Amino acid sequence: MNKKIALLPGDGIGPEVVAEARRVLDAVADRFGCEIHFVEGLIGGIAMDRTGSPFPPETIELCLRSDAILLGAVGGPRWDDPSAKLRPEQGLLRLRKELGLFANLRPVRVHPALAASSPLRAELLEGVDLLVVRELTSGIYFGERGRRNDSNDEQAYDTMIYSVSEIENIVRLAARLARSRRGKLTSVDKANVLEVSRLWRTTADRILKDEFPDIDAEHLLVDAASMHLIQRPADFDVVVTGNLFGDILTDEASVLAGSMGLLPSASVGESGPGLYEPIHGSAPDIAGCSIANPIGMILSAAMMCAESLRWPEAASCIESAVDHVIRSGARTLDIRRKGEPVVGTTEMGGRIADAAKSIDVATSAA
Ligand code: IPM
Ligand code: MG
Numbered sequence: 127m128n129k130k131i132a133l134l135p136g137d138g139i140g141p142e143v144v145a146e147a148r149r150v151l152d153a154v155a156d157r158f159g160c161e162i163h164f165v166e167g168l169i170g171g172i173a174m175d176r177t178g179s180p181f182p183p184e185t186i187e188l189c190l191r192s193d194a195i196l197l198g199a200v201g202g203p204r205w206d207d208p209s210a211k212l213r214p215e216q217g218l219l220r221l222r223k224e225l226g227l228f229a230n231l232r233p234v235r236v237h238p239a240l241a242a243s244s245p246l247r248a249e250l251l252e253g254v255d256l257l258v259v260r261e262l263t264s265g266i267y268f269g270e271r272g273r274r275n276d277s278n279d280e281q282a283y284d285t286m287i288y289s290v291s292e293i294e295n296i297v298r299l300a301a302r303l304a305r306s307r308r309g310k311l312t313s314v315d316k317a318n319v320l321e322v323s324r325l326w327r328t329t330a331d332r333i334l335k336d337e338f339p340d341i342d343a344e345h346l347l348v349d350a351a352s353m354h355l356i357q358r359p360a361d362f363d364v365v366v367t368g369n370l371f372g373d374i375l376t377d378e379a380s381v382l383a384g385s386m387g388l389l390p391s392a393s394v395g396e397s398g399p400g401l402y403e404p405i406h407g408s409a410p411d412i413a414g415c416s417i418a419n420p421i422g423m424i425l426s427a428a429m430m431c432a433e434s435l436r437w438p439e440a441a442s443c444i445e446s447a448v449d450h451v452i453r454s455g456a457r458t459l460d461i462r463r464k465g466e467p468v469v470g471t472t473e474m475g476g477r478i479a480d481a482a483k484s485i486d487v488a489t490s491a492a
Pocket of ligand 1: 200201215218373405407
């Protein structure tokens with residue numbers, strides 16, 4: 127096997143965590159006798175500084191020529207001026223849109239050895255294994271927006287918009303995933319207030335009744351869902367929702383796992399390369415300190431192996447290596463409990479790469 131991966135490190139801690147994911151992938155490629163060819167591209171703030179655009183044409187070309195894309199993070203205080211025309215985040219949104227990556231899969235599992243790192247009581251976390259399917263290329267992120275004057279009072283507006291076919295596509299994908307898991311699906315909206323959500327709910331209902339009668343489906347309002355996620359997280363299997371609600375609920379859900387730094391994601395479309403990125407941001411406050419947790423990025427690389435490279439052995443190998451290193455007690459600052467020693471970003475990545483070289487894949491999974 128010979129695969130080409132676009133590496134888009136981006137801003138803040140992005141380059142630090144991407145370097146560790148690359149190291150782990152190199153270890154796995156070596157072990158299984160495969161070739162992975164990495165090519166770096168620019169995105170976000172660093173791309174604005176070097177080329178004037180957060181998503182230069184060379185980057186889209188590189189992505190289209192690749193089998194998959196690994197992305198670190200974008201954004202930072204240097205580019206945060208609210209009156210600026212260009213923002214690093216536009217690079218990421220354009221990448222998602224131009225590649226048609228309409229589904230963002232964000233799995234949340236709680237490693238038993240890390241339950242104490244979560245602010246929730248351990249008994250609530252037992253059995254938590256959920257997957258948020260976030261719609262990624264529409265909704266309020268991509269609706270019409272602007273400023274206008276109303277009797278000399280300036281207004282700003284963003285439009286939340288979904289079409290029936292967009293809702294059908296994401297609900298179908300989520301229901302198929304539910305079928306391959308525990309058969310439960312929760313659709314989240316705000317149908318008591320928003321017209322968009324009423325279309326979402328009736329469309330989801332129809333698809334689920336007509337095509338997925340075997341799935342145990344429920345609807346939740348987003349405010350209630352945010353509460354249930356921390357009151358009864360183990361009850362959720364697959365959660366499907368729109369772009370904005372998915373963004374918010376996954377930051378909340380990451381707390382279940384102990385740290386946002388642990389959570390991976392995969393963004394996929396009908397065809398073409400998938401995009402793999404941790405759910406955390408660029409964390410400018412700790413950038414350059416080599417203390418960031420690379421596990422969310424490394425597990426994103428595992429999702430890439432499974433989804434885009436159709437290479438399940440590599441995915442299991444990486445997951446087992448992460449599991450092993452967590453069990454052995456290695457802790458970055460974000461998941462460390464009082465009194466425990468801390469390992470840095472490169473040390474954590476190095477230990478996972480070492481484990482990936484030799485770990486017994488069949489028997490070591492959690
Ligand atoms: C995420 C991030 C992005 C989003 C930002 C960086 C644009 O928060 O991937 O969750 O809102 O989608
Ligand atoms: Mg987010």
